[in-house]
Amino acid sequence: MISVIIPTYNSGKYITRCVNSILNQSYTDTEIIIIDDGSTDNTKQIVTENYSDNTRIRYVYQNNSGVSSARNNGLALAKGEYLVFVDSDDYAEPSYLQRLLHNSREYNTDIVYCGYNIIESNNRLNDLDTLIKLASNNQTYEISPYEAINYVISVDPKHTLYGYVWRNLFKTKIIRQNQIRFRTDIHISEDFQFILEYLLNAKKVGLVPEPLYNYVINETSVTTKYIPSLHNDMYSVNDWMRKHILPSFPALNSNIISCEANTYLAAIQNICRSTSPYRIWHRIKLAYTLKSQYEYRPIIRFTVSKRNRLKAQIAFILFALELDWAYVLLFSTKEKFTRR
Known part of the structure; x- marks a missing residue:
């Protein structure tokens, strides 16, 4: 059965x-x-x-x-x-x-x-x-x-x-x-x-x-709505992977690094959703606050060289250049017009 x-x-x-x-x-x-x-x-x-x-x-x-x-x-x-x-x-x-x-x-x-x-x-x-x-x-x-x-x-x-x-x-x-x-x-x-x-x-x-x-x-x-717990949830799963997957499969470390970078990208997109309660200036401040929580710079540099999707490549290049504010503006504008 x-x-x-x-x-x-x-x-x-x-x-x-x-x-x-x-x-x-x-x-x-x-x-x-x-x-x-x-x-x-x-x-x-x-x-x-x-x-x-x-x-x-x-x-x-x-x-x-x-x-x-x-x-x-x-x-x-x-x-x-x-x-x-x-x-x-x-x-x-x-x-x-x-x-x-x-x-x-x-x-x-x-x-x-x-x-x-x-x-x-x-x-x-x-x-x-x-x-x-x-x-x-x-x-x-x-x-x-x-x-x-x-x-x-x-x-x-x-x-x-x-x-x-x-x-x-x-x-x-x-x-x-x-x-x-x-x-x-x-x-x-x-x-x-x-x-x-x-x-x-x-x-x-x-x-x-x-x-x-x-x-x-x-x-x-x-997946089309603002989710308050999104960053913490994804960060928690990344932490679980480091504790449970790496001991058995250390060769997958680069994949986990990419997942951590993807968490930041998803978090930025989340706070820029049309249903997000934050104004633009607060979204920009939040982006840099999240980024400072852990070592995103080497993660982002690594991911730029590995990722194939053009939109994601652009996002991570901006993040690597500390132009996160520009991505916040771009994604917020996209959300504003696509949700009309």
Whole structure:
């Protein structure tokens, strides 16, 4: 059995499409665990009216505690040998579960990656080309945990596997034996750390280079909003990587340096969002305050030479020249006009 964990919050517009995409899978030996994180819309009504008679579906309502708490509750309830996570505003292709499971059973892989489509957005990057390239290099469609971690913590878009948990098949036993859980004290990168912790406990990583999952970017996406805890959350995950990944894989130090530089870039973009409470002068002051917290100069110089995306290159060149204020002005102006 595969346990499908669906955390949901105010997803009344999307939940039916999501659940039906799992019910209509070519592989049917599944249980569907819907964890409602305190929805205040019609999510509960839709689920109970449409699926109350379906023995494969379990609906659990909890007080609003965040997506990590919802996923952890789903983990505690899961009975399947394998499990996947599906976000409630997304949906899967009919062969999603079957293709992931086939790879795990055929090659005895502990975690399996598949590709995904990005729906309703042209601005989000996809890693399908990387997945295809990695799979083509190995006839058994598998890589080592070291290779996977190398790609997961890379910030080079041509050399990355993005850390989204909904594109993976996990073995429940590995999660429980190693007590792997989503952190509830952070709101950003919790799935990224979950995957890294799982990979540290895996032996073989499977690849299915097909877009089997549909990732929907909607108007409520948190990635388009100002998030007060973003910098501290990402900094905390960087610190976790230094403590847990470097002892096993010291060669990945340069990747972690790039992640730290990326944290600064993300933090600056965050305080410049159209929903940010800060005025321009305060944004500039905050930028330099964040930069002074740790050794960004060597980090930024290193990252300028490694990064391929032109926009990011420009940002890091400005940071290296101490022209952070100019980037704050540029990104704030961009946000002001694109959000109109």
